[in-house]
Amino acid sequence: MSSVLSGGDWAVILLYLLGVTGLGVVSRLRHRQDADEYLMAKRSMNWFVVALAVFATLFSTISFVSIPGEAYNFGLTMMAVALGQILFVPLGIWLFLRFFFAAPTFSAYEYLEKRYDRNCRRIAAVIFIMIRLFYTGGVFYAAAVIFESLAGWRPEATIVVIGLITLAYTFWGGIRAVILADVVQSAIIFLGIAAILFRLFQVTGFDVGGVLSFAGEHNRLFGTFAQSDFYRLNLHDRWNFWLLILVVVQIPLQTMCCDQLVIQRLLTSRSYHQAVRSTYANYLLSIPVVVMLYGIGLFLFFYYNGGGGELPAGLPGDKVLGFFITDELPAPLPGVIIVALLAALMSTVAGAVNSLVTVCFKDLVLTAKPELAGTPCEMLYCRVLTVFGGGGAILTALMMIVVGQGVRTTLLEVIGVWSNLWPILFVAFLYGVLSQRVSARAILWTMVIGGIVNLVVPYLMYYAVPEEMRWGFWYLGVPGVLLGLALPPLLSRFWPNRKNLDGLTLRTLRPDGRSAPPAPDRPLP
Known part of the structure; x- marks a missing residue:
């Protein structure tokens, strides 16, 4: 041109x-x-x-x-x-x-x-x-x-x-x-x-x-x-x-x-x-x-x-x-x-x-x-x-x-x-705002395990197989997402949350939308 x-x-x-x-x-x-x-x-x-x-x-x-x-x-x-x-x-x-x-x-x-x-x-x-x-x-x-x-x-x-x-x-x-x-x-x-x-x-x-x-x-x-x-x-x-x-x-x-x-x-x-x-x-x-x-x-x-x-x-x-x-x-x-x-x-x-x-x-x-x-x-x-x-x-x-x-x-x-790692990050935020029980260690291991799965699955089910056997590309992130949704509640049973979450979840957010004043960490009831 x-x-x-x-x-x-x-x-x-x-x-x-x-x-x-x-x-x-x-x-x-x-x-x-x-x-x-x-x-x-x-x-x-x-x-x-x-x-x-x-x-x-x-x-x-x-x-x-x-x-x-x-x-x-x-x-x-x-x-x-x-x-x-x-x-x-x-x-x-x-x-x-x-x-x-x-x-x-x-x-x-x-x-x-x-x-x-x-x-x-x-x-x-x-x-x-x-x-x-x-x-x-x-x-x-x-x-x-x-x-x-x-x-x-x-x-x-x-x-x-x-x-x-x-x-x-x-x-x-x-x-x-x-x-x-x-x-x-x-x-x-x-x-x-x-x-x-x-x-x-x-x-x-x-x-x-x-x-x-x-x-x-x-x-x-x-x-x-x-x-x-x-x-x-x-x-x-x-x-x-x-x-x-x-x-x-x-x-x-x-x-x-x-x-x-x-x-x-x-x-x-x-x-x-x-x-x-x-x-x-x-x-x-x-x-x-x-x-x-x-x-x-x-x-x-x-x-x-x-x-x-x-x-x-x-x-x-x-x-x-x-x-x-x-x-x-x-x-x-x-x-x-x-x-x-x-x-x-x-x-x-x-x-x-x-x-x-x-x-x-x-x-x-x-x-x-x-x-x-x-x-x-x-x-x-x-x-x-x-x-x-x-x-x-x-x-x-x-x-x-x-x-x-x-x-x-x-x-x-x-x-x-x-x-395909975007959904893994999404799961961390989703449990962050919705759940008071999910702990930091549970989310950390979920991001690691889910991330590995969503890096390996695309290779196994898309790039390393004949074209007629490939998964649709949007499906490649689904296994990691399903694992990401399942792991945090399960792992939190072994590593329970002990952190104060005032103002950090939907249930603990103040009416004015601001975080509550800092308070010492405490176990959840």
């Missing part, structure tokens, strides 16, 4: 990159930085700004491309997952969010130390770091490949240049610059999606009824829900009703307790009630975006299979959007789309790096060296960890490109395997 980009396209791209870099500089000059400012923006952000930041952080370049590809290849079945999640957001807020505002908190895992002990906090922090570091490197690599096919950019150059620019504004401005950049990036993402959809309306003659009719004839709507096979419990299915229910329930609850990427942005809100607003607003903002992206997939399917457009032979469905952008959008719209993709990438990477720094410093460094708290060394550690976090993501992505296809595949699989 390098030959397609006009001077206007390049001007849009350069203006965007200069703008987000400037946000870091401005944030550094306008606000005196200490750890609270650098990591939490002094807890002063407006609720709607926080909602946009959460949206931009969770919306990656892969989402921009893969959702239309899913609709093109398989239809709208998975859209029900994205739309259904909002039904369980109130439950996630009620169960978990209030505990992070009961006292000044920097990370989700501080709660685990209060509820259990410091070892539980540390092991949960390490698991989060591994999940997010591999994820961020994988997102970077996948985005670089997308930019290579769209714009002709060498992946190595994309990773290094975009990575260093993202690292620069994160390094200088901290989370305030990251959140403000996320607001700009959200607007650009909306604009890019709207531009693509409008052009698709034009080339299909604004024939929405014809598009939907054609999609229905080719099983690209919700016809899957009318098929009896969709309701069978088969571990080898790519997707079925039971997996849909599992994901719809699991993701919002999981996000609201153990994903520091989201929790940290919510903690920058001025109050718990503003964080609740931000949470609902984020999901409400996501709904039209998801609908538009799935609509893009359906319009592409109609245009290239019945509406007169022609595709190169053998082009897979997840690359059709890229071909449409290069073939059908007039300048400077290709530049706008490139900027939207860059915005999705940079917001994800910046958010991940910022959350990694917070967890490394607050949950690992300060728990080992509490004497550093409140000293000038805090900012030095935060900046050094920012460099290491961003550098780690860049190096992971570069390794996937430089070393070879076999290693890239292995690392992408590792990303998937580590993602």
